[in-house]
Structures are given as structure tokens and as C-alpha cells.
Amino acid sequence: MDGETNTLHPEASQASAISAKTQALASKYDLRLPRYTSYPTAPHFHGGVGAETYGQWLEALEPGSPASLYLHVAYCAEMCWFCGCHTRVTKRYDPVADYLDALLSESAMVAKRLSGPLKVTHVHFGGGTPTILTADDFVRTIDTLRADFGLADVAEIAVEMDPRTATLDYVKAMARAGVTRASIGVQDFKDDVQKAINRIQPIELVAQVIDWLRDNGISDINMDLVYGLPHQTTSSVLHTIDQAIAMAPRRVSLFGYAHVPWMKKHMRLIDEASLPDVPERWSQYLAATAHFQALGYVAVGLDHFAAPDDEMARALSEGILHRNFQGYTTDTAPALIGLGASGIGYLPQGYVANEGEIGAYKELIRGGSFATKRGIAVSTDDMVRRSVIERLMCDLAVDLGAVAREYGLPDDTFATELAAMDSLEGDGVLVREGGVVHITELGRPLVRAVCAKFDRYLKMGEQRHSRAV
Structure with missing residues (x-):
């Protein structure tokens, strides 16, 4: 069986450099989080x-x-x-x-x-x-x-x-x-x-x-x-x-x-x-x-x-x-x-x-x-949050106002969650444009940390979940 290649892939050295710059993110957001294959999990x-x-x-x-x-x-x-x-x-x-x-x-x-x-x-x-x-x-x-x-x-x-x-x-x-x-x-x-x-x-x-x-x-x-x-x-x-x-x-x-x-x-x-x-x-x-x-x-x-x-x-x-x-x-x-x-x-x-x-x-x-x-049994609130989390997990983006309107709710339904993302945006994990959230390429491995902002059931740091990264 083949071992490691002797030729270093360019992605390896690039990722190593990027990884060195993201240690603060790793320690800050690498929490025990669900994989969000369902919501509630x-x-x-x-x-x-x-x-x-x-x-x-x-x-x-x-x-x-x-x-x-x-x-x-x-x-x-x-x-x-x-x-x-x-x-x-x-x-x-x-x-x-x-x-x-x-x-x-x-x-x-x-x-x-x-x-x-x-x-x-x-x-x-x-x-x-x-x-x-x-x-x-x-x-x-x-x-x-x-x-x-x-x-x-x-x-x-x-x-x-x-x-x-x-x-x-x-x-x-x-x-x-x-x-x-x-x-x-x-x-x-x-x-x-x-x-x-x-x-x-x-x-x-x-x-x-x-x-x-x-x-x-x-x-x-x-x-x-x-x-x-x-x-x-x-x-x-x-x-x-x-x-x-x-x-x-x-x-x-x-x-x-x-x-x-x-x-x-x-x-x-x-x-x-x-x-x-x-x-x-x-x-x-x-x-x-x-x-x-x-x-x-x-x-x-x-x-x-x-x-x-x-x-x-x-x-x-x-x-x-x-x-x-x-x-x-x-x-x-x-x-x-x-x-x-x-x-x-x-x-x-x-x-x-x-x-x-x-x-x-x-x-x-x-x-x-x-x-x-x-x-x-899922409530209306569960279904709305499930839609938000699914779009984040799939598209790395979500229009919160559009999801809310789909369920007959006000555009500002997630105003509290949106306001709680200052740190994530400041660290380059996501970008907010009005009620639209875009996860950056840097934030891709931390998408579950963004989803957790919408999870009403989660107790942060629970040991029964796997690491975010």
C-alpha cells in the first residue's frame, strides 16, 4: 500500500499557513456541537x-x-x-x-x-x-x-x-x-x-x-x-x-x-x-x-x-x-x-x-x-428554525426574512440571533447583509457554530456532541 507522497501538495503548505492564523478561531468556536442532521437534534x-x-x-x-x-x-x-x-x-x-x-x-x-x-x-x-x-x-x-x-x-x-x-x-x-x-x-x-x-x-x-x-x-x-x-x-x-x-x-x-x-x-x-x-x-x-x-x-x-x-x-x-x-x-x-x-x-x-x-x-x-x-413532535418554532439551520448547512447562507415570511412571521423574527453574531462577523466567519447571513470560506468548517445560534435546545459545551472542526 502506498504511503505519503514525496511531493508536497501545494494545498498542504497553504492550509498549514491558514491553520496557524486560525488558532484563535479554533479555541473560540471549536465547541461540542450537533451535526444538525435534524432539528431538534x-x-x-x-x-x-x-x-x-x-x-x-x-x-x-x-x-x-x-x-x-x-x-x-x-x-x-x-x-x-x-x-x-x-x-x-x-x-x-x-x-x-x-x-x-x-x-x-x-x-x-x-x-x-x-x-x-x-x-x-x-x-x-x-x-x-x-x-x-x-x-x-x-x-x-x-x-x-x-x-x-x-x-x-x-x-x-x-x-x-x-x-x-x-x-x-x-x-x-x-x-x-x-x-x-x-x-x-x-x-x-x-x-x-x-x-x-x-x-x-x-x-x-x-x-x-x-x-x-x-x-x-x-x-x-x-x-x-x-x-x-x-x-x-x-x-x-x-x-x-x-x-x-x-x-x-x-x-x-x-x-x-x-x-x-x-x-x-x-x-x-x-x-x-x-x-x-x-x-x-x-x-x-x-x-x-x-x-x-x-x-x-x-x-x-x-x-x-x-x-x-x-x-x-x-x-x-x-x-x-x-x-x-x-x-x-x-x-x-x-x-x-x-x-x-x-x-x-x-x-x-x-x-x-x-x-x-x-x-x-x-x-x-x-x-x-x-x-x-x-x-x-415539532412545533412551528422548531420548523422555522429547522429551515434556517438546513439552509445554513446546505447553502452556507440564509435569508432570515424570507424564511420567516414563509411561515407567516415578521421579517425581524430572528433579530436577537442576528444581533448576537457580532463576534462571528468580526472574526470573519460570516457576513451579514440586512437579514441575510453568508458564511465565508473561512467559516465553512465552523458552520455548525453559526447554526447553534438558532438552536433553542442546545446547552453549549455538552460532551455528548462531537467537535465542530
């Missing part, structure tokens, strides 16, 4: 929204209305130490098959509670590791969803893939089932980084899986990369990007590793001394963002990059990009139905989250009850 969901409420919300969905599905496959063959997902490790298939039976029972239960079939426009398989399923079980799952819900002929079906468990038979099954997009978990190609996070994955293996996908007609390929991992340097991150882009993905996500060992005990296996400090994380992020753009990709929001002709880049230019629990998305459906342990969904009335413990989830489903453990 998941820590504020509560047990007052349970199975009965969820059933009523499902019944209220108009037959034929657009909806999306998220399926959480909560098993992996091996635990990656950087992982923040809800998953369980197994070397046997029996637990996976048993769990899948429960998930498909939940699907039937949801479909039965609906007033009529929906028009499903997006299906997303996440995990865990969806590729831990057998090819036959994957096809059976898609067939069940088609029977339970009204999958549109043009529905996007996306699958997160671990190249270590993907097989040619599985890829062929994906193609037969109508999968349109695959998301490849890469993280980093550097040997010592892979060893430090317990994810040994040769670049040749990734290339092989991508070849299988394209040979079978699945050409919309995403890649997931991570910065802030142990032993990473700015130059090594840029080298991994070069290796990834050589495989021509349509989209790339670049996530900052969130080290939360108080939440995920397996993260304690990572040597904290090997993690990059805040200045280096800044340098990695800034250099990577510049490098993607130099390579012709469009920067999308905080951490995504898309080919200029990709649907996500077009949605960004048209101001119709959205954000949900999977990150940035072109999905415009007003309802997302989450299936599986820890599955999260949203409906017009609010958010719902399933029981995360697999045994308890299966027991609830087999007992004939929805596994809804918690959630939150």
Missing part, C-alpha cells in the same frame, strides 16, 4: 413519543405521497475502532438472518398501518454493514419493500458497502434488485492509519469492488473518507484523496473523526496520543477542501464534494439541497420511515427513533408493537 428526543404516537402519524400520511425508507442493518463482521454507528459484531450468519426477519416484520407492520401505499422515491441501506447480508437475502429484502410500499420506478436505491465483505454475487444481486448508488467506506488508504483503527482494507480491494459495480451497471459511486484519524497528516490525507479520485467517484464525503470514548467504548482502543491535535485537524480539513476543488469537485456544505454534473451539485446550485440523518441529500420527500434497531425517521408531525438494543428491538417487533423508543 437526537439528544432532545424523549420517551413521550412512542409506538402509539408513531402509528397515528403513519396513518395520517396521504396515500401516494412521496416517502423515503432507511434500513439499518445492525451487524458487522468486525468492529472498526473509529465507528460511531449502532452495530454488533458477529462471525455467524444466524443472528443476521434472525434480525432481518424482524426488520421485514417491522416493514409489514408499518405498511399495514398506512392509509394506503406511498410513493417511495429513495431507499437507503445503512449500518452496520449492509453487505453482511447474503445476496439472496438482499434481493428478498428489496422484493419485500416493493410489496409493502409503492417504490417508484425511478426510485434511488443506495447501499453502504464495506469492501471487505462485498462479493461479486452480492454486487450482481444489487444490480438485479435495481440499486442505483453504492457508497464505499474507505476512510484512509495509509497502512498505519488502517491498523490504528482496526480496518485493514487494501486499495486493490476497493478498486476491485468498484470495477464489479461498474461492470454491473451501478455507476453512481460515493466514497466515504475520514480526517482526524490516528497517524494522519495533512499530506497523507491529500494522498488518500488522490488515490480515491483516481477511481472517479461521483461524490465523496469527508467526515471529521469524532472521538467519543465515553459513548463508544471500543474507541478506547485508539491511542489518543496518535490523534492529530486541533491545529492539524484544521489543516487537514482546509487542505482537503481546497484539493477537492482543485481536482474539479464542487464543495457541498460542510463535508461533501460532488462531480459538477452530479445531481447533488445541481441541487446545490438550484438551492434545493437538503440534509437528513444520512447527511446531504437530494431527497425531497416529506417523510422518512426508519426500519431496524436504532432506525430514525421523520414525518410531518415530528421525529421517531427505534429501540437501539437489538434484542429489545426484536422482542418489541415480535410482540406486535412498533419499536419506537423515543421521538419529538
